[in-house]
Amino acid sequence: MTTAPATTPQAAMRLRELVFGAACAAAVRAAARLGAADALGDTPTTVTDLAADLGTEPRQLRRLLRALTCYGIFEEHDGDRFAHTEMSRLLREDAPNSLRYISLWCTEPWTWEAWPKLDEAVRSGRNVFPELFGKEFFDYLHSDGGESAKVFDKAMTTSSRQSAADFAAYLDLTGIDSVVDIGGGQGHVLASLLEKHPALHGTLLDLPKVVAGADPRLRDGGAFADRARLVPGDCRVDIPVVADLYIIKNILEWDDGSTRRTLANVVAAAPRGARVVVVENLVDDSPSMRFTTAMDLMLMLNVGGAKHSEASMVRLMTEAGLEVREVRPVNPYLHAFEAVVRG
Ligand SMILES: C[S@@+](CC[C@H](N)C(=O)[O-])C[C@H]1O[C@@H](n2cnc3c(N)ncnc32)[C@H](O)[C@@H]1O
Structure with missing residues (x-):
């Protein structure tokens, strides 16, 4: 005993x-x-x-x-x-x-139905959302989500705006003439960069519905319209953009297959030696671990995704043909993986 x-x-x-x-x-x-x-x-x-x-x-x-x-x-x-x-x-x-809106988003009604199924998701390795709601998470959000879809948009917009300023301050764009923000949402990061760097040209690539609502400064008649290009599309299928810098911020938190396809499309489109910056919240070595690990569990439930550790992100980037040179904090809760496309 x-x-x-x-x-x-x-x-x-x-x-x-x-x-x-x-x-x-x-x-x-x-x-x-x-x-x-x-x-x-x-x-x-x-x-x-x-x-x-x-x-x-x-x-x-x-x-x-x-x-x-x-x-x-x-x-x-x-x-x-x-x-x-x-x-x-x-x-x-x-x-x-x-x-x-982040507080509302993290506590939306669907979350209260999904959390009790966490043990099931851990056992099966699958997201529980389709079983609970009859469709995949984003299909549900955009067709049946109603108020939740609006809360999601507002939560993403406020968090994008807040991190866009930190990221624009972090990025040194010496030697960079053109940039593409993949999965760049409504373009807050891109608009911040174009505002800060008057000679820079930029492309926003995101799903058609999202690009349709892009920041007015990037659209026809907007302050940066002559330096901005809007590309509606799916980055897992194709990234038809040649640029000096590829930004991939807070999107590689879905399944690893989607991450592999996106990174492969970047490597296929980018010139050799092009710079690639991936920005993520990490589940290790970060002061925001409690928040990020909770979000990681939520991603397990809704989209079958995951937040990364430094090692898992570096591994996927390296396997895709990128040379990761440095991992640096952007702010207390975001890290940037600085890489170049291998020759
Ligand atoms: C969490 S948001 C991040 C937005 C922005 N990068 C930022 O950091 O503020 C994820 C973004 O990925 C976009 N996205 C999701 N699936 C995509 C796909 N298959 N192709 C392109 N963009 C996609 C979403 O529409 C959304 O704008």
């Missing part, structure tokens, strides 16, 4: 808290949907006033806000008034680096 080491009260309490993680996520979602952070101004406000503003029951609102204060979201003053904290301000829609 072995003797189990004594359990500390802290470990037991922490585990109890963790298994109620859904309550925390639900409380953040409720606060975001109610607009609690938007209604709260710069001075502490009574629950009665806030409830009147939001059209809620004061007692229930107090319970919701009190739960959130345990995580540093809002703070309670004198037992009756609530005030903002740094985190609660990020739930405001007008906050400069707002996380309102």
Whole structure:
């Protein structure tokens, strides 16, 4: 018989808290949907006033806000008034680096149906989404997703805008005349680069529906229209663009087959020695590991994808014919893999 080491009260309490993680996520979602952070101004406000503003029951609102204060979201003053904290301000829609839509996206109704199937996904190795909703994730999102599709677009737009500025500051474009952003969304990264580098030419390649809604600065009549090209397409099928620099930011998180096809298409299209920069959130060696590993599990459930470790990304890039020269942080949660097309 072995003797189990004594359990500390802290470990037991922490585990109890963790298994109620859904309550925390639900409380953040409720606060975001109610607009609690938007209604709260710069001075502490009574629950009665806030409830009147939001059209809620004061007692229930107090319970919701009190739960959130345990995580540093809002703070309670004198037992009756609530005030903002740094985190609660990020739930405001007008906050400069707002996380309102990311908070909603990570807690959308479909997520609550998918999480209980995590053990099934781990057992089978397959995404559970088609079994639950009768179609693949993005087909569902664009045909049946309704509100969820809008939340997704807004979440992607806000996170793209926020990381575009960091990435534009990170990239040294010495010797680069032309760039293509593959899976570049609505083109926030590309527009930031064209703004910063007045002689640069750029191409945005993304799915037709996404390119149709490209940043107006890149479209006909826009500020960068004469230096921008829009290419609707599927990068797993073809990348018909010759450029000095190929950017692949936050898209290689689907299945490895799609990543291999995309990287092979880059290598086929690019001149020898062309620069390729892949940008990803990593599941290792990053201060944002808790967020990224959670997102990794969500990708396992919905699209059968995965976030990468530094080693898995380097391996796939090397196998595709790229020489990875350096891996550098862009900001605390994004890393850039600097590579060239092997000769
Ligand atoms: C997470 S978003 C990243 C957007 C942008 N690169 C950024 O970092 O802000 C993934 C992007 O990949 C695009 N995408 C997905 N499948 C694609 C495909 N087969 N071909 C081209 N783009 C694709 C999506 O439309 C979306 O814009």
